[in-house]
Amino acid sequence: MELLKKLCEAHGVPGREEAVRTLVVSELKKICDEIRTDALGNVIALKKGSGRGPKVMLAAHMDEIGFLVSHIDEKSGFLRIDPVGGFDPRVLMAQRVIVHTEKGDLIGIIGSKPPHILTEEERKKPLELKDLFIDLGLPAEEVKKRVNIGDFITLQQDFAEVGNLVSCKALDDRVGVYVMIEAVRRTKKHVCDIYAVATTQEEVGVRGARVSSFNVAPDIGVALDVTVASDVPGVGEHEQVTKLGAGVAIKIKDSLSISNPKLVRTMRQIAEQKKIKYQLEILPRGGTDAGAIQMTREGVAAITLSIPTRYLHSVVEAAHKDDIQAAIDLLATFLEVAHESDYSL
Ligand code: CO
Numbered sequence: 001m002e003l004l005k006k007l008c009e010a011h012g013v014p015g016r017e018e019a020v021r022t023l024v025v026s027e028l029k030k031i032c033d034e035i036r037t038d039a040l041g042n043v044i045a046l047k048k049g050s051g052r053g054p055k056v057m058l059a060a061h062m063d064e065i066g067f068l069v070s071h072i073d074e075k076s077g078f079l080r081i082d083p084v085g086g087f088d089p090r091v092l093m094a095q096r097v098i099v100h101t102e103k104g105d106l107i108g109i110i111g112s113k114p115p116h117i118l119t120e121e122e123r124k125k126p127l128e129l130k131d132l133f134i135d136l137g138l139p140a141e142e143v144k145k146r147v148n149i150g151d152f153i154t155l156q157q158d159f160a161e162v163g164n165l166v167s168c169k170a171l172d173d174r175v176g177v178y179v180m181i182e183a184v185r186r187t188k189k190h191v192c193d194i195y196a197v198a199t200t201q202e203e204v205g206v207r208g209a210r211v212s213s214f215n216v217a218p219d220i221g222v223a224l225d226v227t228v229a230s231d232v233p234g235v236g237e238h239e240q241v242t243k244l245g246a247g248v249a250i251k252i253k254d255s256l257s258i259s260n261p262k263l264v265r266t267m268r269q270i271a272e273q274k275k276i277k278y279q280l281e282i283l284p285r286g287g288t289d290a291g292a293i294q295m296t297r298e299g300v301a302a303i304t305l306s307i308p309t310r311y312l313h314s315v316v317e318a319a320h321k322d323d324i325q326a327a328i329d330l331l332a333t334f335l336e337v338a339h340e341s342d343y344s345l
């Protein structure tokens with residue numbers, strides 16, 4: 001869990017994944033045969049197989065949702081922000097952020113008008129990003145000296161174990177990166193060449209996966225990402241998508257991809273044979289790197305293994321430790337037997 005904590009607490013929005021990348025490269029270097037980085041910042045690590053099997057590409061995204069500084073108020077020094085990825089403005093109120101500048105990090109406060117002075121009208125309106133600003137507690141002159149338009153901003157939150165759960169910002173998708181690294185670490189006997197790819201810019205439209213997948217040209221693609229777990233009070237059983245503690249989720253469909261049915265079947269069979277807890281997932285809205293991988297070149301058999309996560313796209317994202325372990329177990333076993341099945345339709 002120490003590695004998961006480090007990954008979650010590292011900061012990097014789409015296009016600015018450098019701190020996470022450094023961490024990922026140092027881990028993958030120890031367990032892979034070759035490693036390289038492409039022009040979009042994707043990390044592509046190869047762990048060579050023992051024979052001739054299909055090329056398997058794993059993908060987990062390093063970026064987290066956040067903001068770029070879009071404006072500095074001339075008089076007050078308050079910052080306005082442009083989103084890179086989709087935070088719900090409701091979860092942003094009253095949070096602390098880190099503004100990452102060339103001259104170092106600054107702590108900021110996400111401010112808004114206090115409820116005391118809101119009119120009846122304003123109170124009824126849903127909160128929008130344009131209502132929020134960042135307060136650095138510094139005079140405008142000082143802010144202008146230290147902050148540039150385009151500097152990136154992430155939410156400040158530390159990693160915590162909460163009962164059987166782990167909770168932090170950016171579990172989406174650092175937990176996927178963690179699962180990928182741990183599964184590759186564990187896989188010893190495998191025929192397939194395994195490409196472990198830590199992708200960039202997923203949150204703004206699976207951009208890193210698109211180019212890295214073209215480069216790798218895999219036969220099989222497996223994305224590792226979080227998915228919605230709405231197993232909370234007030235949500236009907238049929239709307240929960242997944243449940244925490246009920247195992248790794250084998251994705252059937254989301255709005256970017258329909259998983260290869262033979263990959264779904266193989267994953268289920270492995271889980272049943274090895275007694276790994278799993279659930280089947282259909283996500284009405286959202287997508288993963290699998291959406292980009294399956295559309296590569298002449299098409300790729302792709303699937304996503306998901307880690308059920310509550311409070312997605314907030315700073316208290318929470319996942320169950322057993323589900324994370326189940327994801328590692330299923331992926332590691334799959335890598336050892338992936339060459340035994342045929343995934344052509
Ligand atoms: Co996300």
Ligand code: ZN
Binds near residue numbers: 061202225226
């Ligand atoms: Zn994600």
